[in-house]
Structure formats: structure tokens, C-alpha cells
Amino acid sequence: MNSYRSLRIALLGAGSVGAQVARILLEHGDELAARVGAPLELVGIGVRDVDAKRDVELPRELLTTDLATLVAGADVVVELLGGIEPARTLLLDALAAGADVVTANKALVAAHGPELFQAAETVGAQVAYEAAVGGAIPIIRPLEQSLAGDRVLRVMGIVNGTTNFILDRMHTEGSTLEDALATATALGYAEADPTADIEGYDAASKATILASLAFHTEVPAACVHREGITGVTDAMVQQAERTGRVLKLVAICERLEGDAGDRVSARVHPVSLPSTHPLAAVHEAKNAIFVTAEAAGDLMFYGAGAGGPETASAVLGDLVSIARRHVLGGPGGPASTHADLAIAPFDEVLARHELGLTVADRPGVLAAVAGLFAEHDVSVESVRQDPGDGSASLVLGTHTATEGRIAAVLEALAAHTDVERIDSVIRLID
Numbered sequence: 471m472n473s474y475r476s477l478r479i480a481l482l483g484a485g486s487v488g489a490q491v492a493r494i495l496l497e498h499g500d501e502l503a504a505r506v507g508a509p510l511e512l513v514g515i516g517v518r519d520v521d522a523k524r525d526v527e528l529p530r531e532l533l534t535t536d537l538a539t540l541v542a543g544a545d546v547v548v549e550l551l552g553g554i555e556p557a558r559t560l561l562l563d564a565l566a567a568g569a570d571v572v573t574a575n576k577a578l579v580a581a582h583g584p585e586l587f588q589a590a591e592t593v594g595a596q597v598a599y600e601a602a603v604g605g606a607i608p609i610i611r612p613l614e615q616s617l618a619g620d621r622v623l624r625v626m627g628i629v630n631g632t633t634n635f636i637l638d639r640m641h642t643e644g645s646t647l648e649d650a651l652a653t654a655t656a657l658g659y660a661e662a663d664p665t666a667d668i669e670g671y672d673a674a675s676k677a678t679i680l681a682s683l684a685f686h687t688e689v690p691a692a693c694v695h696r697e698g699i700t701g702v703t704d705a706m707v708q709q710a711e712r713t714g715r716v717l718k719l720v721a722i723c724e725r726l727e728g729d730a731g732d733r734v735s736a737r738v739h740p741v742s743l744p745s746t747h748p749l750a751a752v753h754e755a756k757n758a759i760f761v762t763a764e765a766a767g768d769l770m771f772y773g774a775g776a777g778g779p780e781t782a783s784a785v786l787g788d789l790v791s792i793a794r795r796h797v798l799g800g801p802g803g804p805a806s807t808h809a810d811l812a813i814a815p816f817d818e819v820l821a822r823h824e825l826g827l828t829v830a831d832r833p834g835v836l837a838a839v840a841g842l843f844a845e846h847d848v849s850v851e852s853v854r855q856d857p858g859d860g861s862a863s864l865v866l867g868t869h870t871a872t873e874g875r876i877a878a879v880l881e882a883l884a885a886h887t888d889v890e891r892i893d894s895v896i897r898l899i900d
């Protein structure tokens with residue numbers, strides 16, 4: 471090892487991920503230091519309560535509740551608190567003082583990434599956030615560096631471990647959403663407020679980050695269409711199974727070619743996909759992300775999308791890489807947003823839908839319902855009808871149509887006297 475001085479590492483947060491980062495750093499510090507070329511000194515761990523019970527025993531003398539002072543003396547700040555504040559202010563202070571930053575906080579990067587990157591660029595510091603998307607899976611660095619010479623066309627995948635765990639348990643064990651969420655929380659997969667997982671906010675934050683990196687364009691979180699899994703019912707799960715399909719929550723980021731210039735779209739919603747689709751084989755809290763690039767073709771990234779030790783792997787990878795550059799010198803690179811593509815409105819995005827309806831069981835109803843689709847220029851591909859007691863269940867599959875047209879059909883169906891209920895709406899992936 472050369473004679474570079476120790477790098478002072480401040481760790482903020484000792485929860486599921488933070489405690490594992492501290493443990494590995496303390497257990498394997500020598501090995502990591504050898505890779506960096508300088509000792510990595512964990513100078514303190516910022517916590518809420520130094521006496522709190524933790525799964526991992528941490529040296530008491532490292533624990534402090536004074537996060538601001540801890541940050542002020544650090545070369546690298548590793549933020550694993552979650553949430554926007556105080557994480558944002560602490561990291562901006564760290565960057566202003568010239569420290570580098572590692573974070574797993576996708577909510578913060580999605581909402582305030584440009585502000586953090588700008589602050590880093592001003593002082594030549596670095597911000598690394600590999601753990602923010604796909605947990606342990608290397609996906610940020612491949613998009614930022616490995617594919618920097620290519621043109622990414624599409625990024626699609628399962629990016630939230632908690633909702634994948636829940637949907638998987640609903641399919642394989644008939645669990646309720648609530649029971650499966652409780653297990654995912656106990657396993658350390660869920661966010662501190664699990665609404666972020668089940669309502670799709672977490673996946674939407676990740677879609678913002680992926681789309682911004684993939685398309686070299688700032689894609690604000692507000693431009694990502696978001697639907698979670700709270701509308702997924704047991705009946706929808708069973709309906710999917712009857713047709714050899716499974717339900718998954720996916721993020722889709724696309725580059726849409728157009729005569730007036732390319733645009734980008736990012737969205738998160740449940741989909742129904744054939745059980746033979748590669749994403750159908752992604753079980754438990756695993757994540758999988760497909761990247762399609764013009765020259766590279768299809769690439770698939772698969773692995774642990776959540777979990778303390780798994781996510782700690784990505785955090786420490788960032789720490790080693792950032793520390794190496796700290797030792798070698800040279801500023802961090804600016805965020806790449808040169809393409810600055812327009813964002814396509816969600817209404818113009820194309821998809822195939824399957825709608826489940828309960829309708830009055832009398833002659834002419836099927837024709838009336840089909841007429842509503844025709845009126846809005848949506849072509850019906852398949853119809854299945856199961857008679858009931860005075861009412862009938864209809865399942866209609868559409869050809870590809872814009873989201874705007876489907877929304878108009880749904881509005882017309884909801885207003886139609888023969889339509890008792892819209893039971894389910896799910897997008898189909900082939």
C-alpha cells in the first residue's frame with residue numbers, strides 16, 4: 471500500500487443497509503484498503519439513538535447523534551438514512567466542503583439528483599448511487615460507463631423487491647397483500663414507509679434515475695406515470711393464472727422515435743405477462759432489468775434488488791471506487807444530460823390492455839360494449855364471456871392502443887348503464 475493518508479468515512483444511518491455496511495467495513499477493512507491504496511477509517515456512524523437495539527453489534531464509541539459534526543470532518547460521506555431531509559442538507563453540506571458522497575437513497579436522487587450533481591461538479595467531488603437502483607445489481611455503472619458509447623432504446627424491468635415479493639407470494643401461496651408485505655418488511659426489503667413500495671413511488675424514483683441515465687436527459691420524477699399494486703385483487707391474480715400469465719410491477723423507460731425528434735417516456739404499473747416470459751421467473755425480492763441498446767442489443771441484469779447485506783455490497787463497491795479516485799486525484803465527472811430529449815405525455819404511450827367487466831346479461835350488451843371500443847378507435851382482439859346470475863363477466867383483450875384512447879373507453883364504460891362494474895384493468899406484455 472502506498473503512503474496516502476487514511477480516508478475518513480462518515481456513515482449516516484445504521485438500519486438494514488447501514489449496519490451491514492459498517493459490519494463489512496469493520497470486518498474487511500484491510501482488504502478494501504488494499505484495493506483503494508489507502509486505509510479506510512470509519513470515523514463515526516450517525517444514528518438517532520446510540521442505545522437502540524441492533525441486529526449487528528457496532529462499536530459504541532463510533533455512534534453519534536450529531537450527524538452535522540460527523541459530516542463536517544469526513545472525506546467520504548455514506549448516506550443510508552433514507553428520506554429527503556435531513557439527508558439532502560447533510561449531503562449538500564458534505565459536497566460544499568469537498569467531500570465525496572455515496573448514497574442508496576433513490577427518493578433523494580430522483581427528487582434532488584440535479585442539485586446534488588451540480589453541487590458536486592462545482593467542487594470536483596463525486597456522487598455515487600449504485601445501490602439506489604436494483605440493490606446489489608450493477609446497473610447504474612453499466613448505464614453510465616459501459617454503455618456510454620451506445621444509444622439506449624429501452625430499459626424495462628422489475629425494480630422493486632417488496633412488490634415483487636408480494637405479487638410472487640399472492641401467485642404461489644395465495645397470500646394476501648397485507649401478509650406478504652409484513653414478511654417483506656420483516657426481511658428488511660420494504661421502505662421505512664412501505665407505501666413507497668406498494669404505491670409504486672419507489673419504482674417510479676428508480677425509473678426517473680434509469681431514464682435520466684439511459685437517455686442523457688433530465689427526466690423529472692413528476693413526468694413518470696405511476697401506478698402501484700394496491701389495485702391488484704385476488705381475482706386479477708386468478709384471472710392471469712387462468713390464461714397462463716403472471717402479474718408483475720414493472721418500470722418501462724423508452725426512447726420514442728418521432729418525425730419531430732425523439733422523445734422519452736418513463737412509467738411504472740402492473741402488467742400481465744406470459745409465464746414463459748423471462749421476467750415471470752423473477753421470484754421473491756429479486757430484480758431483473760432488460761436494457762436494449764442500438765449496437766449492444768438486449769442485455770439482462772438480474773439479482774438481489776433489496777436486502778441489507780446485498781445492498782451493502784453495492785454501497786461498498788461505490789465507496790471503494792470513489793476512494794480510489796480520491797487517492798489518484800481528479801474531479802468527478804458531470805452528470806450527462808446533453809441529449810435533453812422531450813418527455814412524451816403518458817396519453818400517447820402504446821399498450822395492449824385486458825379489461826374485466828361485469829355487465830348485464832341480456833341480448834345486445836356485448837355489441838354495445840364492443841361499440842364503445844370502436845367509437846374510441848380501440849380494436850378488440852379477444853372476448854371471453856362467463857354467464858352469471860343476471861349478470862355476466864366479460865374479459866376483453868385489446869390490440870395496441872394509446873393510453874389516452876383506453877382511458878376514454880374506460881370512462882365510457884363506467885358511464886354505460888349495462889356495465890355494472892369495471893373489475894380489472896391490466897396491461898399485457900407478450
Ligand SMILES: NC(=O)c1ccc[n+]([C@@H]2O[C@H](COP(=O)([O-])OP(=O)(O)OC[C@H]3O[C@@H](n4cnc5c(N)ncnc54)[C@H](O)[C@@H]3O)[C@@H](O)[C@H]2O)c1
Pocket residue numbers: 482483484485486487488516517518537549550551552553555556574575576577601602605658659660661662775776777778781
Ligand atoms: N433495505 C433495502 O433493501 C434497500 C435497498 C436499496 C436501497 N435502500 C435505501 O437505503 C436507505 C436505507 O434503507 P434501510 O432499509 O437501511 O432503512 P432503515 O429504515 O432500516 O434504516 C435507516 C436508518 O436511518 C436512521 N435515521 C433516519 N433518519 C435519521 C436521522 N435524522 N438521524 C439519525 N438516524 C436517522 C433510522 O433510525 C434507521 O435506523 C434508504 O434510502 C433506502 O431506500 C434500501
Ligand SMILES: N[C@@H](CCO)C(=O)O
Pocket residue numbers: 602603604605629630631632633659660661667672775776777
Ligand atoms: N424497498 C426497496 C428497497 C430496494 O431499493 C425494494 O423493495 O426494492
Ligand code: NA
Pocket residue numbers: 600601602603604605606607608609610784
Ligand atoms: Na444497483
